[in-house]
Amino acid sequence: MDKATIADVAKLAGVSIKTVSRVTNHEPNVADATRVRVEAAVAQLGYRPNPSARSLASRRSYLVGLLYDNPSPSYLINVQHGSLRTCRSEGYDLVIHPCDYRSGDLVTDLTTMLRQSRVDGVILTPPLSDLPQIVEVLQRREIAFVRIAPADDKYEAQSITTNDHDISAQMTEHLIALGHRRIGFICGHPDHGAVCKRYDGYATALASASLPLRQELIAQGYNSVESGEHGANVLLDLDDPPTAIFAANDDMAAGTLRAAHERGILVPRDLSVAGFDDTPIAQQVWPSLTTIRQPIKQMAERATALLLSQLRDEPDTDAARLIPCGLVLRDSTARAAR
Amino acid sequence: MDKATIADVAKLAGVSIKTVSRVTNHEPNVADATRVRVEAAVAQLGYRPNPSARSLASRRSYLVGLLYDNPSPSYLINVQHGSLRTCRSEGYDLVIHPCDYRSGDLVTDLTTMLRQSRVDGVILTPPLSDLPQIVEVLQRREIAFVRIAPADDKYEAQSITTNDHDISAQMTEHLIALGHRRIGFICGHPDHGAVCKRYDGYATALASASLPLRQELIAQGYNSVESGEHGANVLLDLDDPPTAIFAANDDMAAGTLRAAHERGILVPRDLSVAGFDDTPIAQQVWPSLTTIRQPIKQMAERATALLLSQLRDEPDTDAARLIPCGLVLRDSTARAAR
DNA sequence: TTGAAAGCGCTAACAT
DNA sequence: ATGTTAGCGCTTTCAA
Numbered sequence: 001m002d003k004a005t006i007a008d009v010a011k012l013a014g015v016s017i018k019t020v021s022r023v024t025n026h027e028p029n030v031a032d033a034t035r036v037r038v039e040a041a042v043a044q045l046g047y048r049p050n051p052s053a054r055s056l057a058s059r060r061s062y063l064v065g066l067l068y069d070n071p072s073p074s075y076l077i078n079v080q081h082g083s084l085r086t087c088r089s090e091g092y093d094l095v096i097h098p099c100d101y102r103s104g105d106l107v108t109d110l111t112t113m114l115r116q117s118r119v120d121g122v123i124l125t126p127p128l129s130d131l132p133q134i135v136e137v138l139q140r141r142e143i144a145f146v147r148i149a150p151a152d153d154k155y156e157a158q159s160i161t162t163n164d165h166d167i168s169a170q171m172t173e174h175l176i177a178l179g180h181r182r183i184g185f186i187c188g189h190p191d192h193g194a195v196c197k198r199y200d201g202y203a204t205a206l207a208s209a210s211l212p213l214r215q216e217l218i219a220q221g222y223n224s225v226e227s228g229e230h231g232a233n234v235l236l237d238l239d240d241p242p243t244a245i246f247a248a249n250d251d252m253a254a255g256t257l258r259a260a261h262e263r264g265i266l267v268p269r270d271l272s273v274a275g276f277d278d279t280p281i282a283q284q285v286w287p288s289l290t291t292i293r294q295p296i297k298q299m300a301e302r303a304t305a306l307l308l309s310q311l312r313d314e315p316d317t318d319a320a321r322l323i324p325c326g327l328v329l330r331d332s333t334a335r336a337a338r
Numbered sequence: 339m340d341k342a343t344i345a346d347v348a349k350l351a352g353v354s355i356k357t358v359s360r361v362t363n364h365e366p367n368v369a370d371a372t373r374v375r376v377e378a379a380v381a382q383l384g385y386r387p388n389p390s391a392r393s394l395a396s397r398r399s400y401l402v403g404l405l406y407d408n409p410s411p412s413y414l415i416n417v418q419h420g421s422l423r424t425c426r427s428e429g430y431d432l433v434i435h436p437c438d439y440r441s442g443d444l445v446t447d448l449t450t451m452l453r454q455s456r457v458d459g460v461i462l463t464p465p466l467s468d469l470p471q472i473v474e475v476l477q478r479r480e481i482a483f484v485r486i487a488p489a490d491d492k493y494e495a496q497s498i499t500t501n502d503h504d505i506s507a508q509m510t511e512h513l514i515a516l517g518h519r520r521i522g523f524i525c526g527h528p529d530h531g532a533v534c535k536r537y538d539g540y541a542t543a544l545a546s547a548s549l550p551l552r553q554e555l556i557a558q559g560y561n562s563v564e565s566g567e568h569g570a571n572v573l574l575d576l577d578d579p580p581t582a583i584f585a586a587n588d589d590m591a592a593g594t595l596r597a598a599h600e601r602g603i604l605v606p607r608d609l610s611v612a613g614f615d616d617t618p619i620a621q622q623v624w625p626s627l628t629t630i631r632q633p634i635k636q637m638a639e640r641a642t643a644l645l646l647s648q649l650r651d652e653p654d655t656d657a658a659r660l661i662p663c664g665l666v667l668r669d670s671t672a673r674a675a676r
Numbered sequence: 677t678t679g680a681a682a683g684c685g686c687t688a689a690c691a692t
Numbered sequence: 693a694t695g696t697t698a699g700c701g702c703t704t705t706c707a708a
Contacts, residue, residue, distance in 0.1 A: 005685060016695045021687060029693055048453045052393035053685035056700045061390065073411035073618070081436060093433055093455055098419060115386045117431055225622045254622045261624040280411070284563045284592045285623055286599040343701060354679045359703065367677055391701035394684045 004045035013041035024049055055118075062092050064307060065119035067110070067128050069101040072251065074279045075296060079125055079148070082300030090308050095119060099128070101191070107133055114141060121145060121307045123300070129159075130193045146307040148299055151193020158310070160303040160321055164194050167292050167325040168201025168246075169208070171274055174327065175244045176209050179336035180272060183211075184242035186221040186231040186252045195223065198248045198276060217242055221252045228255025236263060236271075243271060243336045250275035250282045253289050257332070268334035278328055287331035295323045342383035351379035362387055389431075393456075400430050402645060403457035405448070405466050407439040410589065412617045413634060417463055417486070420638030428646050433457060439465055439529070448475055459483060459645045461638070467497075468531045484645040486637055489531020496648070498641040498659055502532050505630050505663040506539025506584075507546070509612055512665065513582045514547050517674035518610060521549075522580035524559040524569040524590045533561065536586045536614060555580055559590045566593025574601060574609075581609060581674045588613035588620045591627050595670070606672035616666055625669035633661045 006024075010017040015034060022030050023038040030038075041047070055061050064087055068076060080096065087094045095117050099109055114122075114137070121144035128134055129147040135155070138145045147159045175183050185202045188195030199218075206213050216238060219231030228247050235242055236259060247253040253275030260267050267273055267287055275282055278293040302323060309316040344362075348355040353372060360368050361376040368376075379385070393399050402425055406414060418434065425432045433455050437447055452460075452475075459482035466472055467485040473493070476483045485497040513521050523540045526533030537556075544551050554576060557569030566585050570593060573580055585591040591613030598605050605611055605625055613620055613629040620627040640661060647654040 007685080017686080018688095018695060019693085022694085025687085031693060034693080046453075050394070050685050051454075051456060052390045052399065053700090054687075055390035056388070056394050056702085057685075057687040059687090059700070073415040077411040077414055080434065084434070084436070091454075095431055096418065096422070096434065098422070116389070116429075118389060225618075251622065258622075258624040280563075281619065281622055284589065284596075284619055286596040345701080355702080356679055356704090357677090360678090363703085369677060372677080388701050391684090392703075394686085395701075395703035397684075397703090 004047040006047070006049070008045055009038065009041045009047050012045065013038045060120050060311075061118040063095050063117060063119045064092050064304065065113070065117065065122040066094055066096045066125070067099060067122050067134075068097075068125040069099055069128055071125065072277075072279055074281075075125075075277070078296040079123075079300040082297035083123060083304045085297075086301050086304035086308065092120075092308065101127055101131060106131075107137055110134060110137055111141075114138075114143060119143065120311050123303055123307060124148060124150075126150075126194055127189075127191045130191075144307055144310045146303045146310070148303050149194040151196065156321065158306065160299045160306065160323065161194075162294060162299065162322060163324045164197040165201040165204070167327070168198040168276070169205040170201075171246060171276075171290075171292060171327060172202045172205035173209070174329075175246065175272060175274065175333065176205065176211065178244075178272065178333065180242075180244040181211060181336070182214075182217060182240065182242040182244075184217045184219065184232075184235040184245040186219045186228055186235075186245065186247040186256065188221060188248035188252070189223045190220075192223065195248050195276075202246060221248065221255075223249055223251060225251045225255040225258070228252025229258045230255070232256035232259035236260070236265070244274070244333070245271065246274045248276055250277045250279045250289060250291055253291065253332070254281050254285050257285050257287075257289075268332050270337065272333040272336070274333055282328075282330070290330045290333040291328050292325045293328050294325050299323050342385040344385070344387070346383055347376065347379045347385050350383065351376045398649075399456040399458050401455060401457045402430050402432050402642065403451070403455065403460040404432055404434045404463070405437060405460050405472075406435075406463040407437055407466055409463065410615075410617055412619075413463075413615070416634040417461075417638040420635035421461060421642045423635075424639050424642035424646065430458075430646065437466070439469060444469075445471055445475055448472060449479075452476075452479060452481060457481065458649050461641055461645060462486065462488075464488070464532055465527075465529045468529075482645055482648045484641045484648070486641050487532040489534065494659070496644065498637045498644065498661065499532075500632060500637060501660060501662045502535040503539040503542070505665070506536040506614070507543040508539075509584060509614075509628075509630060509665060510540045510543035511547070512667075513584065513610060513612065513671065514543065514549065516582070516610065516671065518580075518582040519549060519674070520552075520555060520578065520580040520582075522555045522557065522570075522573040522583040524557045524566055524573075524583065524585040524594065526559060526586035526590070527561045528558075530561065533586050540584060559586065559593075561587055561589060563589045563593040563596070566590025567596045568593070570594035570597035574598070574603070582612070582671070583609065584612045586614055588615045588617045588627060588629055591629065591670070592619050592623045595623050595625075595627075606670050608675065610671040610674070612671055620666075620668070628668045628671040629666050630663045631666050632663050637661050 006017045009020045124147045129150040221227040221231045275289045275291040278291045282289040282291045344355045347358045462485045467488040559565040559569045613627045616629045616631040620629045
């Protein structure tokens with residue numbers, strides 16, 4: 001019963017194999033009665049189309065590639081699961097492909113992968129979303145793609161974004177509302193476009209509140225805990241250190257907490273700390289981080305749906321390209337001490 | 339040049355397609371001169387066999403399934419990357435399949451997955467490694483499998499393990515050597531077989547050192563930070579609390595740190611804390627955790643190699659089934675205060 | 677050592 | 693609305 005083939009189903013249902021094919025592919029022009037008969041036969045035999053035969057004949061692999069360069073594990077898992085969810089429900093499989101975006105062989109590596117697995121389309125995650133050479137390869141090979149959280153505004157119909165700028169402004173406003181006036185900011189990795197928008201949001205909010213944007217309160221980080229710790233140390237070494245630090249991601253916020261602990265600075269009593277992403281670490285450190293929940297899984301689901309509708313040449317049913325973040329207030333922020 | 343087919347290569351090399359097939363599949367009985375000529379043609383045309391055609395004709399999918407039920411993100415990523423590494427180098431692709439081990443539909447779900455993607459073999463990670471009903475389904479469908487870190491000793495030739503017991507004993511001995519006499523232990527999730535062996539190692543070491551195994555110093559955790567925090571709170575509430583706590587994984591150790599911070603207990607001055615796994619969190623919390631490095635990636639690489647050699651009916655070249663862990667001493671442990 | 681022919685199970689193009 | 697006929701690009705017999 002494992003090896004039921006389309007011919008078996010056709011015979012049992014008393015139709016031609018083409019009709020069975022029409023039913024399994026939800027094609028139009030099949031009489032209801034026939035469809036029912038075929039479906040019954042399919043169920044009875046436990047028939048499943050052979051993906052290889054399908055791919056060979058249709059010249060489509062029913063495979064979606066997920067390209068990424070090592071963001072945090074939890075980010076990845078969320079993207080994977082969001083994407084998988086959509087893939088499975090539409091009969092596609094997901095092939096994951098980690099790669100090194102700084103590698104000189106990126107294009108070669110990508111080309112090899114595209115040919116080996118013959119994916120029908122790919123999903124790009126940051127920072128790959130912003131690499132022109134990747135998009136170029138994909139376009140040359142006519143492979144559909146969707147970008148998650150790109151920094152630019154190109155290929156708008158093939159991008160899913162979130163409101164990095166606005167929500168960062170909102171977090172900054174929240175800190176200001178708590179009475180903070182000297183608010184430090186730890187920037188994300190310069191190669192990560194979306195993360196950089198967070199800085200812009202911070203700057204915007206300060207300006208709206210008529211607070212000065214002080215260079216000395218801005219530290220450059222690289223998305224890691226270690227770089228966050230280093231950045232925080234620089235800020236805390238100032239003669240007039242900030243009373244709040246907003247880091248462009250949770251890992252750097254966790255690094256900030258480490259720096260504070262090391263110095264015996266009590267958070268949030270002496271220092272408020274805010275992160276971004278709401279990764280698991282936000283609730284694993286002490287105190288739990290006030291942060292911004294990024295809807296990664298939903299973004300990946302939508303991105304995948306967008307890709308699949310592209311593959312089918314169907315218009316995308318859901319117009320939403322932007323899925324908003326939300327503030328999550330926990331224990332690492334408090335009213336500024338007088 | 340994308341669409342070079344086996345016939346193109348054959349024509350260019352002046353041989354039959356069967357000979358090309360022999361070369362690409364590393365089959366014997368090809369004259370060296372012929373082989374060289376074919377390889378040149380392959381290179382010149384940039385020929386890659388079409389996986390679908392291959393699968394269809396050979397009745398093999400060249401797909402390996404990775405089955406898991408949500409261990410921590412970093413654990414997963416390590417398993418994925420280890421497995422991918424081996425897969426890619428051997429021309430296989432990896433299909434990831436998260437599933438819910440407590441679901442009543444587990445077997446149905448698994449069956450559906452196995453038929454849909456037609457994987458040639460699967461890799462089981464904990465806690466799925468220990469579910470008899472999964473192995474049963476796989477055996478019934480004659481699908482090869484390998485287990486990572488199973489708790490029992492069955493299917494030894496299809497299992498990759500580590501030295502949970504011994505290394506846990508070693509960590510315990512280390513704490514004892516630091517002068518600790520009241521050492522608490524936070525157990526892992528009872529459904530995770532391998533994690534439970536860690537408790538046994540702890541018990542063994544205490545016995546070896548002629549220290550009593552006190553029930554009140556043992557807390558039940560469930561692998562989460564939260565459960566670790568709860569367990570630690572129970573232990574620290576004792577009239578005579580432990581001076582060191584060994585948690586069966588890093589997340590629970592991080593929970594222990596949270597509990598300590600909350601109470602103003604200074605780690606490691608007032609309390610030593612040790613974890614297990616060396617996940618990223620170990621270096622993200624403060625202080626950095628003394629822990630045990632589990633070679634997850636290597637285990638996954640080996641498991642995959644084992645699976646592939648099984649698929650080829652070849653004897654496994656590397657006999658190692660056990661890949662040992664190592665102690666990692668960081669800042670969360672110190673000599674017991676007098 | 678090499679090759680010819682016959683499928684693998686499906687979809688596409690073209691009937692009917 | 694349904695069926696017929698060719699392939700898709702490879703591996704597997706089986707010969708030579």
